Amino acid sequence: MRIWLAIAFLLLSVGGSSAAIDAVNVYEPRKFGHFLGDTLERRVEVITSGNTELFTAALPRPGALTYWLDLISIDHSEREENGRRIYDITLKYQIFYSALEAKQLDIPSFPLRFKHPNSVAPDGTAPSEPSDASQPGNYTATVPALRLVISPLRDIVLDDLMPEKTGDISDVMRPDAVPQEINLVPRERLLWVSAGALAASVILLLWHYAIWPFARRAKRPFTQADRQIRSLQSAGAGDAPYRDSLLILHRAFDQSAGRRVFAADVPEFVAQHQRFSSLLPSLKSFFESSQLYFFSDDRRAAEDRFPISDLARLAADLAREERSAA
Amino acid sequence: MRLNSIWTFLASQRGSAFWLLAAASVLWFGYAAENLIYAKRTNENIRLLVSRHDVPVDIKRAHPQELLARIDESVRRDHIDDAQSILSIAGDRLPPPVRAAALYNIANTRTRLAAEAVRRGDIDSATAMINLAKSEYRLALKLDSENWDARHNLDVAMRVVRDFPPGDNPDLSSPDAPKKLWTDLPGIPKGLP
Numbered sequence: 001m002r003i004w005l006a007i008a009f010l011l012l013s014v015g016g017s018s019a020a021i022d023a024v025n026v027y028e029p030r031k032f033g034h035f036l037g038d039t040l041e042r043r044v045e046v047i048t049s050g051n052t053e054l055f056t057a058a059l060p061r062p063g064a065l066t067y068w069l070d071l072i073s074i075d076h077s078e079r080e081e082n083g084r085r086i087y088d089i090t091l092k093y094q095i096f097y098s099a100l101e102a103k104q105l106d107i108p109s110f111p112l113r114f115k116h117p118n119s120v121a122p123d124g125t126a127p128s129e130p131s132d133a134s135q136p137g138n139y140t141a142t143v144p145a146l147r148l149v150i151s152p153l154r155d156i157v158l159d160d161l162m163p164e165k166t167g168d169i170s171d172v173m174r175p176d177a178v179p180q181e182i183n184l185v186p187r188e189r190l191l192w193v194s195a196g197a198l199a200a201s202v203i204l205l206l207w208h209y210a211i212w213p214f215a216r217r218a219k220r221p222f223t224q225a226d227r228q229i230r231s232l233q234s235a236g237a238g239d240a241p242y243r244d245s246l247l248i249l250h251r252a253f254d255q256s257a258g259r260r261v262f263a264a265d266v267p268e269f270v271a272q273h274q275r276f277s278s279l280l281p282s283l284k285s286f287f288e289s290s291q292l293y294f295f296s297d298d299r300r301a302a303e304d305r306f307p308i309s310d311l312a313r314l315a316a317d318l319a320r321e322e323r324s325a326a
Numbered sequence: 327m328r329l330n331s332i333w334t335f336l337a338s339q340r341g342s343a344f345w346l347l348a349a350a351s352v353l354w355f356g357y358a359a360e361n362l363i364y365a366k367r368t369n370e371n372i373r374l375l376v377s378r379h380d381v382p383v384d385i386k387r388a389h390p391q392e393l394l395a396r397i398d399e400s401v402r403r404d405h406i407d408d409a410q411s412i413l414s415i416a417g418d419r420l421p422p423p424v425r426a427a428a429l430y431n432i433a434n435t436r437t438r439l440a441a442e443a444v445r446r447g448d449i450d451s452a453t454a455m456i457n458l459a460k461s462e463y464r465l466a467l468k469l470d471s472e473n474w475d476a477r478h479n480l481d482v483a484m485r486v487v488r489d490f491p492p493g494d495n496p497d498l499s500s501p502d503a504p505k506k507l508w509t510d511l512p513g514i515p516k517g518l519p
Contacts, residue, residue, distance in 0.1 A: 035477065036477050036480060036481055037467045037471055037473075037474075037476070037477035037480070038471070039471050070464070070468070072468065094467065094468060094471065096464055096467075096480070098480070098481045098484040098485070153477060153478060153481045154478060154481060156481075156485065169437065169438055169441035169482070169486070170438060172482050173434060173437065173438070173478075173479050173482050174475035174478045174479050175475075176398065176430070176431045176434050177394070177427035177428075177430055177431055177475070178376070178398075179372055179375070179376065179391045179392070179394040179395040179398065179427075180391050181369045181372050181373070181391070182365045182368055182369055182372075182389060182391065184362065184365055184366065184369070187358070187361050187362045187365050188362060190358045190361070190362075191355070191358040191359055191361075191362050193358075194351065194354040194355040194357075194358040194359075195355055195358075197351040197354060197355070198348075198351040198352060198354075198355045200351075201344065201347045201348040201350075201351045202348060204344045204347065204348075205344050205345070205348055208340060208341055208344050209341075
């Protein structure tokens, strides 16, 4: 432990002996064309070698520097570059000088103090005590004065200086700030978008549970059959339309009953679906002629007994009954 | 195959996913509606305050612009203290430009009052008021340095009463004039009588 301390000590003192401030670069803002209320930023870059440390307690503190100048903020950071330690100090000022004509004013120069940490132990000086500028190995960097030209903000007539002679000070002053109303447009848009999302999610739920709009639509086979038959009829004549119409209506019956419906099942079907009872005769003749058409060769007779116009009417009647019952 | 199993899993979870979606959109819709209603009510309040109705405002919850309107109304009714207490309670909740605008309005009123006092010949109270106004303008400019109206009116306020600068003494104005924290070292016995 003691050996380590001794080695650290040695290293520190070696570093300390070569510690120095090598260069001070000041990046100034423009020196003219400043008004009352302007802020300006100065950046000071101090390049040090060896074990030098910025004495942060001696930095100027934010606040009013003079009656016309405020130091708003002061930031410092350090970085290493090629074995050198570089300190960046950023000073932000705000001018509060009310100029009558363009006027030169100085921000006075001030020192930046540095210390080296290893100077603590050997000579027993307090760590907070910065190295004196007069010591060999100057540890104070000077930030030079900055001369600014400050311009007047407005044309100041003599009357302003003696308000007892002016008409009213409100004529000279700028008007008060007016509160702004909140813009409603984006909020309304957001409301519409969220309403759309709500509607979409409700529709999705309804679709998922097959409630109301979706459920009924699926349970309307006769309406669909009627629609298909009518479009078939308007498409053209021949053998195919009659056969297809028969098939379509059969499929509708199957879908409605949930199983295959044959001629023998008609009474049972009507008993289950009371709303179709008034159509019983035509239903029977439909099934008979369809049997005739599909299971005997006498297609002509079938079409004569139950022509396609009757078939279309039956489909329309069924669809109407289906809708009115639902 | 793997994709298929993921697909079937998703299909089995479709119901809960839709419920989640529905719940989220209900929350969203509620939030948007509440937001719009709040904004409309705030605008109504602002309109009333601007047209000089003495409407009370909940300082902790009100919109910044509503607070600005409330402060303006208090100032117009010569309750500058009320306006200032509203401003200090609302404090950091206000965005800097709005705070600057409120300070600017208060300072404007003080400047006008000071000009009135000067006309009456009451220079002392005018000076006190102008000093307050100037510090408020400075604070406003610190919060929002782009507020050119505040710059202009600070310039006006500086001319209302004669104001002698304390001099451009570099020794006094040195930015880092080291503060003496202790006049003497603590803990050292001063000696017996």
